Amino acid sequence: MKLSISKKSNSKILIINHNNKSIPFYSSWLYERSINNDIRDSETGQLLIEASDIENNLKIIDTILSDKKLTIKFSDNTVHNYDLLELLNEISFSQNNDQNKILWNKKNIKIKKFNFHKFNSQMLRNILINIDTHGFAYIKNIPVTKNGLQSLSDHIGPIKRTNWGEIADIKSISNAYDLTMTTRTLENHTDNPYRFPTQGYIFLHCLKNSELGGENSLVDGFNIAQIMKNKNKKDFNLLSSYKTFFRYKDKTTCLENSCSLIELDDNNNVIQVRFNNRTEVLPYDTIKNLKAYRSARKKFWNEITSKKNNLIIKQEPGDMIIIDNYRIFHGRKGYVDKNNSRYFRQGYMDRDILQSKLKLLR
Incomplete structure (x- = not known):
């Protein structure tokens, strides 16, 4: 130098x-x-x-x-x-805060699987770097216990408490308060866009999966945004400027947020993507504006659901995926579970907590 x-x-x-x-x-x-x-x-x-x-x-x-x-x-x-x-x-x-991001699709992604049995500080560093560069990390052999995900999350920082608690059950229940708690297919989405700020990271831990169905899908949202920008700059500009609306409401909670599907920083770099067909509420607007937005949104959705962009993973007991909720769209295939034994646990972590640990380890 x-x-x-x-x-x-x-x-x-x-x-x-x-x-x-x-x-x-x-x-x-x-x-x-x-x-x-x-x-x-x-x-x-x-x-x-x-x-x-x-x-x-x-x-x-x-x-x-x-x-x-x-x-x-x-x-x-x-x-x-x-x-x-x-x-x-x-x-x-x-000047180069996002230079380490590696865009990927189904064809060029190579899944690195971390074995938690061999966990040490170097592995923690590599897990966090993988999340930072690719938007997710896949860890195997997390303890198959109710709060097993904390065996890793405690090395990073606290799980965020929400109106659903801290670590929450993900399983089919009667009178579901969210479609996550059913056996239906969950289309690719980001979690909780109705919150401000949106949840930073998702810890999804498998205790038991269904025999038929239940696979998870992951899509690189930053890559989708780049595809949109390359194919049609006008649609990209609309999705990064038009403010749509998201809402979650139950008997005790009302959460609302007005935001764009693609969010840019001051240098026009993509810093967050959003999509959640279950909770988006189109704002009242002119026919012209709504028509233009729906058209661009449809193209965005086509890329999000394209098989070439979808990585399919069937988690086994002890498998945990940590997902960057600002970048990765994730979904779940519908499943058959006659004994209602499919059981996942999920927690959220604020963005600054994980990023702080990564900066210290680097």
Whole structure:
């Protein structure tokens, strides 16, 4: 790694030459990111000053770069120290936060199965990386007990409590409060789009599966969004801008959210997809707008249900799939269960909890 200070630097901008690229750092930005004890607390790393109070005309007087350590003297006669690699990593995170995502379909996906009997910190790291890059992880030999999924989830963080509790039963019941609790086919969907924020990750643990039917389907929603963008940019733009509506309601709960089926960040990167035919409620709108939305939605649905995009998995007792609910559409084939013995357990985890553990392990 070659690092040097460019001769084009001036009193306002420090330019670092890094791997044949010139990266500008602005004086006030650098000042705010100083690791000096009078700028940041040494224990927490939190800022001790008000950033808006930094001088507008702050200048860089002198710079020294030695062994990836940067020292800068500013015009207020203060000297500040930096780890240059940390500054570069922060830029990389800001510009390429999703560069590690690997898009897949049925043909090119290779399922990596993790054996929980051999669990250690390195396996945990690889499980979380697989979720981050591919949107899911498949783990075998999770204890076949009622709360067996916690044997893994406890190493990551707490299961989120919802109106259904924490770890919930997934099995056919009479007077079902949700179609999940029936034997019918569940079309590909994301969970709980009627919540804000939406559930981050799904832990789906098999205690016993049905002999006939009950297979799970997984679809890479980010790949579907890219397909839509490539085939018809107009439909992609509509699905990423039009606000549809989702609702879940029972005797004790009313959850509602207005959102788009494809959500973009400020750089127009896809950061979330949604689809749930069971809980979407079309908003009142003009015929023209509804016709355009329904047409684009139909094309989106055709890609979601296309066999070439669907990975089919039949979980066995002890198998658990962790699903990125912002990215993966999942479904279930209808099943026959004469003895009503098919039994899954499911829990949710907030997005920041899993991402925090991944960042620490990386």
